[in-house]
Amino acid sequence: MTSLLIVDDDQYIREGLKRLINWKALNITRLSEAEGAYEALELMEANRSHIVLTDIRMPKGDGLHLIEQIRLRNWNTSIVVLSGYNEYAYVRQAMKHHVEDYLLKPIDATELAEIIASCTERFQGQYIAEQMQRESFQLLKNNILLRWVQNRIQYDQLREKLKFLQLPLLMNEQYQICIIDWHDRQEGELARNEEQYRSFAILNSVEEVLLESGRGIAFLNEYRQIIVLFTDEGNDSESFRASNQSWMLELAKQYGEILKTPWVNYFGKVTCLPRLLHESYSEALAQCGINKGLQKTDHELDLISQNPIIRQVERYVQEHYSEELSLQLLSLHFNVNAVYLGRLFRKETEQSFNDYLNRIRLNHAKKMLAVTALKATEIATAAGFLDPNYFFRKFKRVHGISPSDYRLSVNNLTEQ
Template sequence: MYKVFIVDDEPFIIEGLYDVVDWSKHDIEVVGHAQNGRQALEKMAVIPVDILITDISMPIMTGLELIEGARQLNPNLRVIILSGFDDFAYLKEGLRLGIENYLLKPINLKELEETILSTTDKMTNAKREMHLDPYDINILRSNILYRWITGRIEAEELDERASLLNLNLDLPFLMVSILRSDDESLEMLLHQLMEQQERVYYFRDNDGDHVLICMMQDPDIEKTRAIRELQQIRERCDQAGLCISLGSVQNLGGDYTASYRHAKEAQEYYLVLQQPAYVDYLDVQEKKGESAQAHVLQWPEYARGIAGRDRQVLFLQIDRDFDQLRHTPGMTPTMLKSLAVEMIIRLKLELNEIQYAAAPDFVKHTVTRIMDSNSIDDLVTGVKGGVGRLVDSLNQDVKSPVIQQILLHTQQHYNEDLSLKVLGAEYHIHPVYLGHLFHKETGESFTEYVNKYRIDKAKELLRTTSMKVQDIAKNVGYWETGYFYKQFKKFVAYRPETFGECSDETDQSIFSLFSP
């Protein structure tokens, strides 16, 4: 459904357009109105608009000025001008701006509806004529699926993109599976599976993991089928290095994103469960209960030690637990190694809870040392070594939890409205104090940090896409192209166009057609 916005300084004109046009017949929704151009621009900055119907002579800002400003928000905006002036100069300027029609007041309803029909036909044909090659489709599909399964896309945008890509995401249940492997044939096999099986979708996430989303009508039957298909994938590629995890089955009407998080967590437990075929999140939950009850490991003590960055507390708890475990009847070296690995994974998950991403090789290196240990003393030394390095890493990062949250929020929402006032309200801290704290802990102002981060993202888009500069500016959070140029020149020695031309990595991308 196309979206129209109406601007006129005469309220009765706006009201009349709402009432006399059968908008639904043209598959159009009126999403807003304004009585002057400045007010219209403010609203259109947050409301997606396909068609603008505007008067040309208004106070504060003329219709022509409005059109120029609105085109910076949406270069593909279609415009219909209403005017009480049969003035050739106005008409000429309107044609220069690329309008659909210049209608004189009083408005001829038939002419208006014919203009609307012609405009929507052009927009529909433009969509049909869009040519997407397989590479572009894969990029767009991955982008949309990742944002959907992590809950980062609005329903309206999802509907539009899903329709374009033939994604049927309307079954009542889903289950996410994650596969990790260095086998280059795995991606091809998963693409083939997606092509063969309706309602199975594949993409690579930001961590490089292979992700399958299985839409389901009857989970009791279809989960078994999904596992069988994954087993067939395993048989066709390098089994030794392939780790498969299953997330929980979730209702699409609930927290469906939990399935992806659970599949990620199950991957971390792969070594603990020592299950060669796959790891199911349900087994992980059972394993957590068994471990905590059977061996009485004091996970809250470890959590407190991590939160306090206290090496001594953590080392004492490790000594206590493993001294108790080594004297537990029936304990075997294999079980001890499994529990040690589980401890390390639990600590990593604790870091995830506080959204700390340092020491990325912490698990890998520590688990290798544990599995290679020949005695319990060697094993405990390996565990302490990994935990000690982790504490050192935490102590090197002295930022307060509030600033860590602000940095993470900025990195995830850099293309949105960001200000100390907005963030201060969200995190319940006075914006002035937040500004002082941010500068004290990072060495730069919040505004400078945001601009630098946005310009870095813009440089990446200039290198890797063929997007227009004005589209890149909007994509990274600048609604005013002129301000983007100013900031770009501040942090980079040359203009955006020159930067793009000088890059050897510039590539055609679907993002020249769609914003992510």
């Protein structure tokens, strides 16, 4: 995940540094070397390293020149300086350019490992923060657009939020919704990886061609279908509708074959008012829902959150409660950072993910206790609890009685 460049004119020192510590243990995945500043800058231009470990005095471009050039280019690089006891004046100059630290020769392996560890931790922290920022923006965009088509946002709020997102969508003359569905009833339930692949592969493809054509924008709903919002500034409604249908039909043929996935388009009506966009979406969703059986099932619990991502998580938990589930696994499934997903889940549902998961599993356990003759330990496993003792403790803490006593109480009520 982190790359490091060793810069020293002495080949034996470079080889010694490469063998001095366990770089993989410090998450250094790429280790390269250069014999001077000029070669180092060429390497950095081609494949930038996160950390540079450089000597000060070298005939083929000294370390100070390298450090100055890195800072002039505004590269976000951690620099560690190697120096001799008689080079302190050079080190002081280097420190002016915000180097991470400096090491005196001969190099102490423990000290070097500690310095590199602090550098890699900083880069990993920055990476996570940047990922969370990007994901947060994407989630916000998806959430606002979905609330718009579902008629769950005031128009003045919509205008302000689209302005913040730099999406000039309210100045158009016509709008139409198309829902892309990738389900196939003949296939039955899909594997998690296949669902994720189909949804995001189609979304990425559609986003790319929409960006090139300027026809509109794409995002996801809670069923992980792709919503395409077409916009138009001047054509008559019939031409607009026909153009959208023809364009999407060609897209389905081309990319459906490339991606090896089902692809069916469902269109809503054309509307001239952004306030009535939900009517186009409802029409498209009704067609899709009727044909694909996407309506809420009787056994499904009510969804708490209005956030589209968290609603997907809730729905997934309700359908897969008996399987191994964790925020880490769900973050991979929904392509969201695990830390961010946990915080968002708590904010939207006012409970932790583990509390929510246990509640779903305990509800199913109660039903099985009431209507089956399975042993409590068997029910614990069927409900998704790997440890029966944990299940017994949780059940009693939540319901005040043991699973066996609960079954007796239910049976006594039915006998009366």
